[in-house]
Amino acid sequence: MPSRRRTLLKVIILGDSGVGKTSLMNQYVNKKFSNQYKATIGADFLTKEVQFDDRLFTLQIWDTAGQERFQSLGVAFYRGADCCVLVYDVNSMKSFDNLNNWREEFLIQASPSDPDNFPFVVIGNKIDVDGGNSRVVPEKKARAWCASKGNIPYFETSAKEGLNVEEAFQCIAKNALKSGEEEEIYLPDTIDVGNGNQQRSTGCEC
Amino acid sequence: MIETELHDLSDDADYAASQQQGSQSITRSDSGRRSEPEGAEVVYMKDNVSIHPTQYMSERISGRLKLIKQGDSLFLTWIPYKGQNTNTRLSERGDSDRNNLYTIRPLPLTDVRSIRRHTPPLGWQYIIVVLASGLAFPPLYFYNGGVKEFLTTIKQHVSLVRSADDANVFIVNDFQDPLQKTLSSLELPGVVSVAAQSTNASLVASSSQVNQGRSDVSSYDSNTGSQSLRRQKNKSNDPTKDLSIQVLEKFSLVTKFARETTSQLFGENSGDPFLSNEWKRPSHSQSLPDLQSQPSTNDLEEVPCEVPVPADPMEFEKLALVWGKPRQPPMTKEEWITFLDSEGRVVDSNDLRKRIFYGGVVHELRKEVWPFLLGCYDYNSTYAEREYLRSVRKQDYEIIKLQWQSISPEQAKRFTKFRERKGLIEKDVVRTDRAFSFYDGDDNPNVNVLHDILLTYSFYNFDLGYCQGMSDFLSPLLFVMEDEFEAFWCFAALLERVGPNFNRDQSGMHAQLFALSKLVELSDSPLHNYFKQQDCLNYFFCFRWILIQFKREMRYEETMRLWEVLWTHYPSEHLHLYVCVAILKRYRNKIIGEQMDFDTLLKFINELSGQIDLDSIVRDAEALCICAGETGEACIPPGTPPSLPIENGLVSSQLEDEVL
Numbered sequence: 001m002p003s004r005r006r007t008l009l010k011v012i013i014l015g016d017s018g019v020g021k022t023s024l025m026n027q028y029v030n031k032k033f034s035n036q037y038k039a040t041i042g043a044d045f046l047t048k049e050v051q052f053d054d055r056l057f058t059l060q061i062w063d064t065a066g067q068e069r070f071q072s073l074g075v076a077f078y079r080g081a082d083c084c085v086l087v088y089d090v091n092s093m094k095s096f097d098n099l100n101n102w103r104e105e106f107l108i109q110a111s112p113s114d115p116d117n118f119p120f121v122v123i124g125n126k127i128d129v130d131g132g133n134s135r136v137v138p139e140k141k142a143r144a145w146c147a148s149k150g151n152i153p154y155f156e157t158s159a160k161e162g163l164n165v166e167e168a169f170q171c172i173a174k175n176a177l178k179s180g181e182e183e184e185i186y187l188p189d190t191i192d193v194g195n196g197n198q199q200r201s202t203g204c205e206c
Numbered sequence: 207m208i209e210t211e212l213h214d215l216s217d218d219a220d221y222a223a224s225q226q227q228g229s230q231s232i233t234r235s236d237s238g239r240r241s242e243p244e245g246a247e248v249v250y251m252k253d254n255v256s257i258h259p260t261q262y263m264s265e266r267i268s269g270r271l272k273l274i275k276q277g278d279s280l281f282l283t284w285i286p287y288k289g290q291n292t293n294t295r296l297s298e299r300g301d302s303d304r305n306n307l308y309t310i311r312p313l314p315l316t317d318v319r320s321i322r323r324h325t326p327p328l329g330w331q332y333i334i335v336v337l338a339s340g341l342a343f344p345p346l347y348f349y350n351g352g353v354k355e356f357l358t359t360i361k362q363h364v365s366l367v368r369s370a371d372d373a374n375v376f377i378v379n380d381f382q383d384p385l386q387k388t389l390s391s392l393e394l395p396g397v398v399s400v401a402a403q404s405t406n407a408s409l410v411a412s413s414s415q416v417n418q419g420r421s422d423v424s425s426y427d428s429n430t431g432s433q434s435l436r437r438q439k440n441k442s443n444d445p446t447k448d449l450s451i452q453v454l455e456k457f458s459l460v461t462k463f464a465r466e467t468t469s470q471l472f473g474e475n476s477g478d479p480f481l482s483n484e485w486k487r488p489s490h491s492q493s494l495p496d497l498q499s500q501p502s503t504n505d506l507e508e509v510p511c512e513v514p515v516p517a518d519p520m521e522f523e524k525l526a527l528v529w530g531k532p533r534q535p536p537m538t539k540e541e542w543i544t545f546l547d548s549e550g551r552v553v554d555s556n557d558l559r560k561r562i563f564y565g566g567v568v569h570e571l572r573k574e575v576w577p578f579l580l581g582c583y584d585y586n587s588t589y590a591e592r593e594y595l596r597s598v599r600k601q602d603y604e605i606i607k608l609q610w611q612s613i614s615p616e617q618a619k620r621f622t623k624f625r626e627r628k629g630l631i632e633k634d635v636v637r638t639d640r641a642f643s644f645y646d647g648d649d650n651p652n653v654n655v656l657h658d659i660l661l662t663y664s665f666y667n668f669d670l671g672y673c674q675g676m677s678d679f680l681s682p683l684l685f686v687m688e689d690e691f692e693a694f695w696c697f698a699a700l701l702e703r704v705g706p707n708f709n710r711d712q713s714g715m716h717a718q719l720f721a722l723s724k725l726v727e728l729s730d731s732p733l734h735n736y737f738k739q740q741d742c743l744n745y746f747f748c749f750r751w752i753l754i755q756f757k758r759e760m761r762y763e764e765t766m767r768l769w770e771v772l773w774t775h776y777p778s779e780h781l782h783l784y785v786c787v788a789i790l791k792r793y794r795n796k797i798i799g800e801q802m803d804f805d806t807l808l809k810f811i812n813e814l815s816g817q818i819d820l821d822s823i824v825r826d827a828e829a830l831c832i833c834a835g836e837t838g839e840a841c842i843p844p845g846t847p848p849s850l851p852i853e854n855g856l857v858s859s860q861l862e863d864e865v866l
Binding site: 018044076 | 626633634637638641673710711712746753758805808812
């Protein structure tokens with residue numbers, strides 16, 4: 001990335017249709033929940049300012065269409081992502097089983113430079129439904145899958161109740177920040193470097 | 207008349223080439239010789255008469271203009287110089303093709319209606335030749351002067367009278383027919399002249415709107431003078447060559463306006479890559495203040511004030527002035543009845559579609575009219591035939607519906623695809639237009655009907671199945687048709703056309719996005735270049751617009767209006783793509799000026815939702831569509847939705863889809 005301090009963190013939310021991607025995003029950014037969100041067509045994003053260690057970042061959260069048929073759009077929407085959030089509905093086994101597909105599809109389409117270490121976060125949403133009685137995916141099972149994929153951080157949330165959403169996104173933002181840091185090390189600090197010629201020749205980060 | 211030569215052309219490559227060519231052609235046979243009639247005498251010849259095919263003043267095709275006399279007839283020719291090395295930016299298309307496109311082969315002056323002379327105080331004089339058909343050639347710029355001499359020569363051979371209305375218009379052939387003469391004085395907007403099917407009767411019938419247009423048009427005409435506004439004789443089969451020339455001519459005018467506009471808006475910004483020096487030349491600026499004070503510009507001022515984004519108004523005001531056929535009130539029941547014969551056949555479906563295109567229909571009529579527009583009913587069917595068809599379809603629907611209704615819970619357990627499909631539909635119908643009264647509230651039965659129709663459709667068209675966005679298409683259909691089975695058949699008919707939007711391989715969407723990129727390239731190449739530079743040529747930011755035909759961008763009533771307008775396929779099957787272009791063009795200066803990247807652009811486009819003024823955008827789209835003409839249609843690959851599929855190869859490609 002260019003020779004300036006990174007201030008934009010791009011996060012992609014993926015998961016089956018109706019697991020609550022739009023609701024999670026809106027709950028986190030706007031602290032609101034609505035029953036009337038329409039199915040997302042194409043993609044959209046919201047932004048939120050976050051602060052870490054006295055530095056201000058813009059978290060750009062991308063909400064995408066959940067139906068598999070629209071995955072081919074990912075190429076355009078996923079590029080430059082710093083973190084990917086995989087969401088499933090704890091009341092739907094299918095949506096959990098699909099996490100693997102979503103993860104793989106993301107890695108193919110976004111083709112991050114270091115796929116093995118690209119940060120994912122998994123969210124099991126809708127824990128409020130039916131007082132938890134209609135739940136079909138045990139937490140243990142979800143955590144086991146996360147562990148098997150390189151210890152992906154895991155959260156259980158209710159976008160409707162606003163439960164655990166803030167915590168999940170704190171983690172998402174931190175991971176997004178971390179993912180860019182290695183690259184950043186190789187970037188000259190534009191504030192300290194006075195010689196413009198040096199800046200020009202820094203295409204060497206791989 | 208003084209022929210001004212304010213600009214030194216000695217450093218101009220085109221000019222040098224033409225000079226060279228010109229001197230050679232005195233001794234050698236000139237490039238136009240072959241096409242001259244035998245025994246012809248050249249009575250007038252002028253070199254370095256040029257046209258500007260695009261908005262780049264630097265892009266210019268120069269050639270030689272001649273008047274040739276043969277017997278009692280006078281012919282006009284303009285042949286571009288061969289091998290001219292223009293600074294063309296349209297590298298895809300060969301110069302020779304382009305030059306051929308513009309070439310004026312011997313044209314009898316009897317085919318010419320009028321010649322308009324333009325003598326701007328700064329810049330070069332040019333003329334516009336308008337044919338009797340209403341079509342016109344691109345403006346011919348006289349870089350070496352000679353307009354007066356040209357007109358004088360014509361006058362020596364054919365009847366040439368100065369128009370009583372405008373001293374700069376010279377009428378070549380006066381009409382014999384008093385009716386035509388009357389019509390000619392109306393100066394119908396260019397739209398009418400291109401809609402060549404119109405009969406005299408329909409022109410007279412729509413005279414109210416003609417008159418309405420007239421005030422705009424005539425005042426505009428007297429300021430800048432556009433041949434495209436001249437009326438035409440009704441000639442239904444004009445050669446496509448002429449049409450394409452007219453199209454390009456219109457482009458040249460539009461882009462000229464764009465140039466002036468842009469140079470005003472960005473006048474100070476010399477670093478702007480889209481501003482060549484020529485753009486800043488105030489060559490026609492004297493006409494601008496008048497234009498801005500046109501009454502018709504109110505159209506744009508009427509855009510709701512909540513629009514926080516400044517539009518790109520001037521360019522479009524002018525575009526609207528050139529072609530904007532005023533929108534009409536929706537068609538009423540009384541009008542509708544006049545389209546039907548005693549047995550209920552639509553007598554002239556073209557007329558009907560045209561009428562609906564310009565104003566839509568009143569809501570109460572939609573239930574009756576939409577099935578025709580969607581192809582559910584043949585325009586030639588009688589009341590009795592339709593009644594019979596209804597009863598058959600009602601039964602057919604029930605049979606298809608029974609297919610999934612008869613699946614027991616035990617069977618469903620073993621039928622994953624069915625459960626998944628049903629689950630997807632259940633998730634979507636409860637979030638489809640729930641804020642709209644017809645679908646709001648808990649346990650609204652209409653939501654269940656949406657569900658049943660979608661699930662039935664996914665059995666009727668098992669290969670396509672269900673895809674998100676379909677519920678958006680169905681919602682207004684059910685609201686209008688009320689009956690479940692009728693809504694179903696309308697939906698099925700609509701999906702015959704837009705179904706490919708939902709192909710798993712997204713081929714239908716990609717075809718449309720591709721066509722859109724070509725249309726933008728054609729109608730606004732700086733914007734195209736900007737998108738290219740920003741790596742935005744996939745046009746994914748327009749994905750939602752196209753997938754569900756602006757359903758999410760407008761209010762419910764407006765969506766219904768837009769859809770019935772689009773379904774007429776009146777100026778084009780693909781008007782929705784021109785609607786996209788119109789919106790993008792409206793905000794082009796903002797997009798380019800703020801250097802929007804893909805993300806910003808997507809966000810900006812998504813947030814235009816609810817801020818698009820339907821009537822003015824449709825007007826713009828119509829103008830762009832007419833303007834692009836066949837060149838525009840050529841940008842759209844055959845079979846691009848909503849065209850009907852070209853062949854049944856579609857079936858196999860859908861079968862490869864993973865069926866959901």
